[in-house]
Amino acid sequence: MADVGSSAVCTFIALLRICSVIADSVVVSTTSGDVQGYEFQTSSIGSPAFDRIYVFKGIPYAAPPTGDLRFRPPQDPTPWEGIRDASSFGDKCAQQPSTYPMQPEAAPLYGEFWNHENISASEDCLNLNVYTHNVYVLANQPVMVWIHGGSFTQGTGSSYPGEVLAAHHNVVLVTINYRLGHFGFLPTLEDDAPGNFGFRDQIKALQWVQANIRNFGGDPERVTIFGESSGGHSVALLVMSPMATGLFHRAISQSGAGLLPARQQGDVTATEAVASAVGCATTPYGEMMSCLRGKPAEDILEAGSPAVFPLPVIDGHFLMDNPKDLVRKKKLNRIDYLLGTNNDEYGWMLSIRNLYVDGLSAAEFQARMPNDLFFVGLTYPEGNTSALIPAVVHEYLDSVDTDDPFAIRDQYFQFKTDMGFLASTALMVEAQSALPVRVYQYEFQHRSSIFPFKPDSVKAEHLDELFYVFGIPLLREDSSWKLPFTDQERDLSLDIMAYWVNFANNGDPNNYSGAACLRDSVDWPRYKPSSKHYMKLDLTSSSDTDLRGDRMKFWNKVVPKLMGEDESTSGVLQLSWSIWSFAIPLAYFLCNI
Known part of the structure; x- marks a missing residue:
């Protein structure tokens, strides 16, 4: 593998651009100007494949969406002269201060990973970060673009440390910001983008990757998008979007499959509600939008309500139809897809x-x-939902001792996990695997040893797998491990990182071609409609078939029939409410994932 020494100079002949590494900094050319990152020594990471990586932070991929650009599609950034410092994170997108995590005992651990309160927030936030061990233009490493979660209302790509993944693998990792809350998702009557601004930002970031990532050692023909929770939903919506065709080649959705309720184009009732809340007249429309674009960001942020929770708009550009109908009709980008859930999402x-x-x-x-x-x-x-209640009670309580309140509680949380997470993922897996592409499904099952404050009944819950995907168990502090994960958990993290990068590189989590190092990992069988294989990710991983098959038949076959839907739409329509079953609570208290 070609690499760059401390005084090397590489010439990008195709574009006649120059990238150079001097001392402990590195300068790379982009379409908007040169950026200077820095060298990160990997001695604080356990068992790295490379002794240093290069990090670039806060690179603008679009113009600040402020003033007249608020509630409009993202525009190109203004080019700059000279060399732009890319050693510090840019602002995160405007959002309410986080109250997460809710309980003090969780704060030290979760704060180590997701705490981004020290990053300033503003509307000038459309920036991204790049982590790579090789800036040689012909390195042709696979590229992974991370889309953060946070209920579409909070979060930032900057809170996910990319150093561990880049230090262990031949991969270029990109983490992005996109507009959130009202700024990202209020519907408008504009023809070119009647909403979906946050999703359009994601498209814009992927276009930046196509135009620039080769200068960072990446291969624009091998781009994988991945994300968790609302980031996982974003990934799935990009799989459904014709605007995203050709901008990425593989996808990974973690705990989110994109089957969200969608607003019809022209429905601006949510926008009118926000306008009224901040003192803007709702008619005529043009004056309402002008007023909203002139309001301070703080006023827009405080105009919160479950009635205006962020939702995609069927706009004829980004989204052509209801997600449920796109899945039913299999109108999806034909890309390899890896997706899954945790076994106790609602734990x-x-x-x-x-x-x-x-x-x-x-x-x-x-x-x-x-x-x-x-x-x-x-x-x-x-x-009639009242007619559905006995069926749900029968499905979840007939197999347990109804005199045991804890068994009933556990079944209640499984009901929420199945309805809110797994049923939609199962449908997306079925739809994509019917196309001529490779699909891999997983269930993450390991309860981490570092969660003694959680009740014993809690298994692998929402966002637990993120620690392993980003290699958090492998962080070191001086001569000891930073966090008290076990050696087995560190191995699990190495396995999961390898599966994810192998998939990004080759479309197969088992294929180590081009890997920086090999692992003796368990074979992950491909999901096919005939076999329904999935991987149980745990300290001792193994494969199985038909994940919660009977429960998925209940939600995706029985429920639609009980609610009066014919078989042509069975298994799809219910998803517009399955996400809503947890979306509104997330808007209030789950804002850092």
Whole structure:
């Protein structure tokens, strides 16, 4: 593998651009100007393949979406003269201050990974970060572009450390910001972009990657997008979007499959609600938008309401139809896809904490159903959700001792996990695997040893796999490990990073061609409709078939029929409410994932 020494100079003949590494900094050319990153010594990372990597932070990929550019598609950044310093993170996108994590005992651990309160927030936030061990223009490393989670209302790409992944693998890692909340998703009446601004930002970042990543040692013909939670949903929506065709070649969705409810183009009721909240008249439309574009960002941020939760718009550009219908009709980009969930998504972070104390009675389980199933009625207006309650109770309580409140509680959380996460993922897996592409499904099952503050009943919950994907167990501090993961957990992290990068490199998590080092990992079988293989990711990983098959038949076959849908749409329509079953709570308290 060609590399660059401390005084090397490489000439990018195709574009007649020059990249150079001098002392402990590195300068790379982009289409907007030169950027200077820095050299990061990897001695603080366990078992790295490379003794140093190069890091570039806060590179603008679009113009600040402020003033008249607020609520408009992203525009090209203004070119700069000279060399731009890329040693510090840029601003994160405008968002409310985080109150996460909720409980003090979780703060030191989760704060180590996701705490971004020290990063300033503004609307001038459309920037990205690049991590690479090789800036040689002919290095042709696979590229992985991370789309962060946070309920589409909070978060930043800068809070996900890319150093470990880049230090272990021949890969260029890019983490991006995109507009959030009202700034990213309020619908408008503009023809070119009636909403979806956050998704359009993601498209713009991918276009920047295509134009520039070769100068950072990456191969623009091998770009993999990956993300978790709302980032996973973003990945799936990009898989559905014709605007994204050709901008990436593989995809990984973690705990999010994109089957979100969507607004129809022209529906600006959410925008009118925000306008009223900040003192803008709602008519005429042009004056409303002019007023909104002139308001301070703080006023827009404070105009929060579940009624205006961020949702995609069927705009005829980014999104051509309801996600559920695109999946049903298999109108998807033909790319290799790896996706999955955790086996207890609703275990602690997303759960109702007081249920752990005394558990639930069967009567309490049933009493919660009307609220949990409320959005079924919105999706199936001809159906009757009260008729669905006995079926749900039968599905989840017939197999447990109804005198055991803790068993009932556990089934309640499994009900939430199945309905809110797994059912939609199962449908996306089925749809994509019917195309001539490779699909791999997983369930992450390991409860990490570093969570003693969580109840014993909690298994692998929402966002737990992120520690392993980004190599957090491998961080060192002086001569010891930074966090008290076990050696087995460090091996699990090495395995998962290898699976992810192998997939990005070759479309197969088992294929180590081009890898910096090999591992004796368990073979991960490809998912096919006939076999339904998936991988159980754990300290001792293994493959299995038909993940929660009976439960998925319940949600994707039985429920639609009970709600009056015919077989031609069974298994798809219910997804417009499955995400809503947890979307509104996320808008309030799950804002750092």
